[in-house]
């Protein structure tokens with residue numbers, strides 16, 4: 001048992017908590033063990049079975065949901081957790097010893113209801129002042145080991161439950177102690193049973209069997225510890241890998257964003273260039289249209305002027321006399337040559353914008 005009950009440890013709430021049944025939240029009363037190693041009071045398990053399935057052969061642990069098969073007379077047949085019972089008794093005793101200087105503890109030797117002052121280890125009784133004196137006077141009891149309550153209160157002497165020394169009796173032979181282990185049946189039996197029912201089985205003495213069992217359990221515990229260490233290592237490694245994954249993920253995200261930002265910058269640059277080029281094209285286009293219109297206007301004006309001149313020349317030729325025509329010959333020809341000498345104006349350059 002991992003519990004060591006001393007006056008100090010009694011005051012530690014944790015160890016006290018361990019002694020509470022998680023169904024009724026009271027200290028264990030006749031604790032029974034389920035297959036999952038969880039313990040509950042006998043009565044609590046009775047009630048639990050009634051609420052689960054009164055006629056069923058299974059009981060589900062309310063703490064871990066694991067099932068325990070019931071046989072024979074149900075929960076009463078489940079193994080007792082004597083260690084917890086003993087611990088409850090010892091802790092309760094230590095509390096009584098400390099509370100009000102142990103005023104709750106009465107003499108177990110007489111019927112006077114006197115407050116106990118000491119305990120005889122041989123009689124296994126608390127003694128009042130009178131009984132303690134009587135103990136010292138009687139020859140047979142003179143050798144008895146007696147400790148004062150103060151010695152128990154200080155933790156110098158530890159109160160031990162009688163349950164710890166109790167040897168369980170055989171179910172078939174109530175007067176016989178269970179003192180043989182049958183390896184074949186994996187069962188603790190009495191000497192009579194070993195002769196009658198297990199004669200041809202492999203039998204071992206209890207201390208040896210217990211030693212073997214402890215060794216096996218210790219080996220398994222060590223294996224479990226190693227597995228636990230392995231698991232912890234794996235968890236640490238997985239955490240590290242996970243951190244690496246996270247870092248990689250963040251890094252890739254950053255890289256993508258950086259690349260896109262770069263492309264966006266380039267797009268902005270190209271868009272600016274587009275705007276610049278469009279503006280330039282626009283200016284060139286406007287300049288060209290002005291030139292086009294100027295050329296058109298000049299040529300149209302020229303056409304009108306030519307029309308007027310031709311009209312005047314034609315009228316003169318129709319109405320003027322021979323003298324007049326000849327006299328005006330130079331002027332007429334000069335005017336006409338002015339008209340014919342001029343080439344129509346052309347659009348300045350080719351129809352291109354830019355290369």
Ligand SMILES: [Zn+2]
Pocket residue numbers: 021022023024025026028029040041044
């Ligand atoms: Zn309970």
Ligand SMILES: [Zn+2]
Pocket residue numbers: 034036037038061062063064065066
């Ligand atoms: Zn359980």
Ligand SMILES: [Zn+2]
Pocket residue numbers: 107108109110111112114127128129130131
């Ligand atoms: Zn007494």
Ligand SMILES: [Zn+2]
Pocket residue numbers: 120121122123124135141144
């Ligand atoms: Zn005694």
Ligand SMILES: [Zn+2]
Pocket residue numbers: 182183184185186197198201
């Ligand atoms: Zn056997």
Ligand SMILES: [Zn+2]
Pocket residue numbers: 170171172173176189190191192193194
């Ligand atoms: Zn027996």
